[in-house]
Amino acid sequence: MLSYSIPQFDSFDIHATLFTDVENMKALLAQVAVLPFAMIDASTILSLEQLFCAVYKALIESKYNRLRTKNLNSECILSLSPTSNIAEAFRRFGIKEDTKNIVCLMVVEKSEQNVLEGVFKEQIEGREEELSDENLKATVSWDAIKKVSENNL
Amino acid sequence: MSGQILEAVSIYLTPNIPIEPISQGAEAVVFTTSVHPYEPKQESSETSNKYILKYRPPKKYRHPSIDKALTKHRTLSESRILAKLSQLPGLNVPKLIACDVYNGCIWIEFLGEELPNGNGFSSLKNFLWMSASDPHNKCVETVLEKVGRQIGLLHWNEYCHGDLTTSNVVLQQSDGVWEPYLIDFGLGSATTFVEDKGVDLYVLERAVDSTHSRYAVTYNEWLMRGYKAVYHEQSKKGENRLREVLKRFEEVRLRGRKRSMIG
Ligand SMILES: Nc1ncnc2c1ncn2[C@@H]1O[C@H](COP(=O)(O)O)[C@@H](O)[C@H]1O
Numbered sequence: 001m002l003s004y005s006i007p008q009f010d011s012f013d014i015h016a017t018l019f020t021d022v023e024n025m026k027a028l029l030a031q032v033a034v035l036p037f038a039m040i041d042a043s044t045i046l047s048l049e050q051l052f053c054a055v056y057k058a059l060i061e062s063k064y065n066r067l068r069t070k071n072l073n074s075e076c077i078l079s080l081s082p083t084s085n086i087a088e089a090f091r092r093f094g095i096k097e098d099t100k101n102i103v104c105l106m107v108v109e110k111s112e113q114n115v116l117e118g119v120f121k122e123q124i125e126g127r128e129e130e131l132s133d134e135n136l137k138a139t140v141s142w143d144a145i146k147k148v149s150e151n152n153l
Numbered sequence: 154m155s156g157q158i159l160e161a162v163s164i165y166l167t168p169n170i171p172i173e174p175i176s177q178g179a180e181a182v183v184f185t186t187s188v189h190p191y192e193p194k195q196e197s198s199e200t201s202n203k204y205i206l207k208y209r210p211p212k213k214y215r216h217p218s219i220d221k222a223l224t225k226h227r228t229l230s231e232s233r234i235l236a237k238l239s240q241l242p243g244l245n246v247p248k249l250i251a252c253d254v255y256n257g258c259i260w261i262e263f264l265g266e267e268l269p270n271g272n273g274f275s276s277l278k279n280f281l282w283m284s285a286s287d288p289h290n291k292c293v294e295t296v297l298e299k300v301g302r303q304i305g306l307l308h309w310n311e312y313c314h315g316d317l318t319t320s321n322v323v324l325q326q327s328d329g330v331w332e333p334y335l336i337d338f339g340l341g342s343a344t345t346f347v348e349d350k351g352v353d354l355y356v357l358e359r360a361v362d363s364t365h366s367r368y369a370v371t372y373n374e375w376l377m378r379g380y381k382a383v384y385h386e387q388s389k390k391g392e393n394r395l396r397e398v399l400k401r402f403e404e405v406r407l408r409g410r411k412r413s414m415i416g
Pocket of ligand 1: 207
């Protein structure tokens with residue numbers, strides 16, 4: 001699992017990891033709204049930079065503007081999207097029935113840290129891999145990237 | 154730099170992000186920092202990184218809500234234009250890293266380096282000063298032609314810079330060759346108006362005239378040679394558009410002369 005914090009928002013911890021060959025997609029889909037983290041279709045993520053950038057944007061929005069979605073985790077998904085249409089962002093970047101690989105992402109206040117241990121693994125039946133540019137290159141789909149970014153800037 | 158501005162931006166950034174002021178303009182202050190806004194610290198990297206932070210402080214004389222809206226508008230506009238320009242093949246601009254439109258902050262890739270022999274930062278301005286003892290060497294010619302090409306490419310793609318001075322062109326070495334980058338798109342715009350292009354060219358010509366006047370004619374020729382080359386490569390349509398721009402450039406120049414004769 002990758003854990004870090006952003007210098008300007010160091011009261012938050014960010015945890016993320018990659019699961020491949022996920023087998024309980026149906027069950028996960030049913031719980032998307034209640035799980036305490038975001039699940040992103042890994043085929044739409046081409047680099048760590050793309051992910052980190054979205055987290056930063058979500059934190060900026062939540063601190064200086066307003067959350068446009070339910071919480072920081074879902075806000076990260078919206079921040080990945082080139083449009084501000086929330087339903088579209090979830091449709092594009094969220095998990096679907098045919099999703100195979102998932103990036104799990106969670107932004108939490110530092111004090112909540114102790115509840116974290118194993119939170120992704122408890123839910124996701126799949127192989128946990130190191131979240132790295134190299135592994136993301138293996139799970140990205142260029143067709144998916146083209147689709148999610150067609151509304152170019 | 155006013156202590157108030159420095160204090161405001163330091164509170165905003167938190168002590169985790171130390172900054173170094175490098176320039177203050179009418180609208181924005183520019184800092185450098187070694188901290189990336191959102192990438193985890195690279196424990197392994199020994200080379201210290203450098204980023205540009207451009208901050209538009211609130212203006213006390215404006216109504217707060219108008220000020221907020223203006224800051225947001227300008228920050229967004231500069232960020233958008235940088236992001237768009239980065240996607241144009243062949244055009245050299247610094248990479249946009251992050252922006253916070255609510256606080257008027259943009260993070261940009263740092264470009265440039267120190268020129269040899271204490272000649273300062275590698276802006277085109279300092280580079281031309283450095284070369285003043287040998288103004289007609291091939292290296293200067295090549296650089297100015299490349300600068301002209303960059304501007305040609307910008308205009309050909311229907312963008313204008315809005316403040317083309319020799320300080321807003323930064324040189325960076327790549328494999329031992331100087332490559333020019335255009336910076337500061339605070340006044341940049343997407344525009345199909347030939348007038349804006351004529352003004353861009355005129356502003357640059359004046360900048361070269363006033364800071365390097367002894368060699369200005371040759372320098373401007375080299376710049377325009379590169380500029381024209383971009384249009385020449387676009388066949389008939391390019392030739393037509395080039396003719397329009399050059400005609401307007403000439404008109405703007407005449408207007409400028411008149412204005413300076415009057416006042
Ligand atoms: N991307 C950059 N890389 C290096 N220096 C920069 C960059 N952007 C701005 N500067 C410096 O900051 C000054 C003012 O920036 P600006 O307000 O954008 O014109 C410039 O004249 C440069 O010396």
